[in-house]
Amino acid sequence: MTASSDAPVTAPEQEDTEFVQFWNEVLAPKFIRFRHILVDGLTHHSEAVFPKLPVKPGDRVLDVGCGFGDTAIKLARIVGPEGDVVGIDCCDAFLTAAEADLAQTDLKNVKFMRGDAEISLPEGEFDFVFARFGTMFFANPVAGLRNMRRALRPGGTMVHIVWRNPEDNPWLSMAKNIVLEFLPPPGDDARTCGPGPFSMADEPTVRKMMEVAGYTDIDFQRVDAPVLVGQDVRDAIEFQLAIGPAGEVFREAGEVAEAKRSQIEEALADAIRQQTLEEDGIVMGSSSWVISGRNPED
Template identity: 40%
Template sequence: MTEAGVAPENLEATEAWNGPLFDVWQGFQAVVVSNARAHGDAALEDHRPEPGDRVLDIGCGLGDSTVQLAELVGREGHAHGVDVAERMIAGAREEAARASVPNVSFEVADVQIAQFADTYDYAFARFGTMFFANPVAALRNVRAALRPGGRLNIVVWRRKLDNEWLHRAETIVAQFLERPEEYEEPTCGPGPFSMANADTVTDILKHAGFERLELKRQDLVIKVGDDLEHAVDLVMSIGPAGEVLRLWGDRAAEIRPEVRAALLEGMADMVRDDAVYAGSSTWSVRALAPG
C-alpha cells in the first residue's frame, strides 16, 4: 500500500504491523492464532453470519478468520478480508489459495479512510479494531458498508487486570524498564487495550452510527506457550511488555537476561503438565446498522 492509502495518523502503526510486528506475529503464529480463534469462536457461537451472507472481516491479519467466515456463509456467500499491512494480506492470499477456498477475497486497506465498493450483511473483527488512531471514523466506514440492518460483531480485549498473562508481564518488565521517551522503532498505535472499557467502546460505536449495542463478556483460559520458555519469549515480543522491550532495542541488551529471569520466575505458576495457560477476557461487541 502506498502512503496515500493510509491515514497520516495511522502511518506509524502500519509500519509496525508491516514490519517488526508482522515478523513477531508470524514467529508466534500457532499460539497467537489459537488464542484469537478461541475468543473469535466464543463470539461467533451465538452471533454468526447466515448462510449466503456477504461478510467483511476487519483487520484480518493472515486470513484464518476470513476463511472461517467463508466456511460459515457457504458457497453462496462470500468473505472479504481487509488489513492495512501488505505482508499480512499477501500471507492471507497464499493461505487461502493453499486451502482452496473459493469464496474469499482480500484487500490492503486502511478502514479508517476506506470507501468500500460492496455492501455487506455482516462485519466481523477479531482484535482488528483497537489500533486505529480514529476508531469512530473507521467504524463509521464499516457501518456505511453494511446494508440497513446489517450486523456487527467485534472482539476486543477487556482490561489488563483481566488478562493476567499480559498484565503480569508488563508489571514485571516495569520493575526494570519504563517506556523510553525516545525510540526509533514504530509503535502499534493506540494499543490492544484501547477499547477495553465498556463505556469507551459503547461511545465509539454510538458515534459511528450503530444501534442496539450489546456487550458480551468472554472469560477464557488460553494457552500462552508450549512451555515456560516459549511463554516468556511470547510476552517479551508482543503486548505491553513486548513493546517496551522492542522500543528499547539494543539499549536494553545488558538488562534483558535479568528481565527474562524475572519473567520465568513470575510466570512459573501458569505452567501445567502439557503447556502454559492463563486467564484472558474479551468483549464481543454486537450492534446493528440503522435501517
C-alpha cells in the first residue's frame, strides 16, 4: 500500500447522516482550532495504552474515527512495512489534516478514507480494529460495533477507548457544571454530536452492546491519566466553551450565553486556576475504559 499526500481516498459514497453533517459543519472547525489539546493533551493516555495493544508487525489495521491521523500513524510504525493501516473518518477537514501530517513522514503503509462506521466498513480484511474516543458518539452503537467486528478477519481483535463516568473525568464535567449555573441545559431539539462522551461509561451496558454485536472474550481495563486542558487559563476557558459538554450548553444557549459570557468565563477561570500547572500547560484528571473483544473464529 502506498501513501499519498493528495486528497483523502473516498470510500463508496454514503449519504451523510445528520450527525455526520453536524461534525463537518459545526464541530470540525472547533476541533481544528484546539488540535493542540485534543491530540497533544492525550499523550499520557497514549503512553498508557499503545504499548499494550495486541498489534504486531505485519498486521493489517483499521483505525475507526481516526481524526487527525495521529493514532493511525502510531499504529503504522508498530505494524512496520510488512503491515498496513487504514484510517477512516467522516470529517473531511480531519482527513485533510491527516494526509498533510502523513506527507511529512516516511511511511508508505497508511491510507485514509472517508466513511461512516455506523453505515458500512470494509468486511473481513483486518487483524486489528481500533477506535480512540470515537465509538461513544455512535447514534446506533450496536450497528457501529457490529460493523467494526465484521471488518475483522476470524479471530481478529477490536479495541476501543471511551471515557468513564463524569465524576472521574473532571476535565469534562467540571466546566459543564459551572456553565449550568448560568445557562439552561440544551433542549430535546438541540443539534448534537451524538450520545456524548459518557454514553459508554457503564460497563454492564457496553458489555451487552458488545455481546449483541457478536464479540467474544470481552474485557474492560481502566486507565487513569492526566489530560492537558489548555496551555494557559485563557486557552482552557476557550476550549471548554467550544467543545465538549460545557461547549454544547454554551452553544445551544445562543445569545443568552453570549450575554453572560464574562460571568461564565470568570467562574471558569477561578476553577481552572486551582488545577495542576505543568510545563506544557494546565492538566486535569481523566479516566477511560480500554475495551477489547474478539471476532469468533467460526
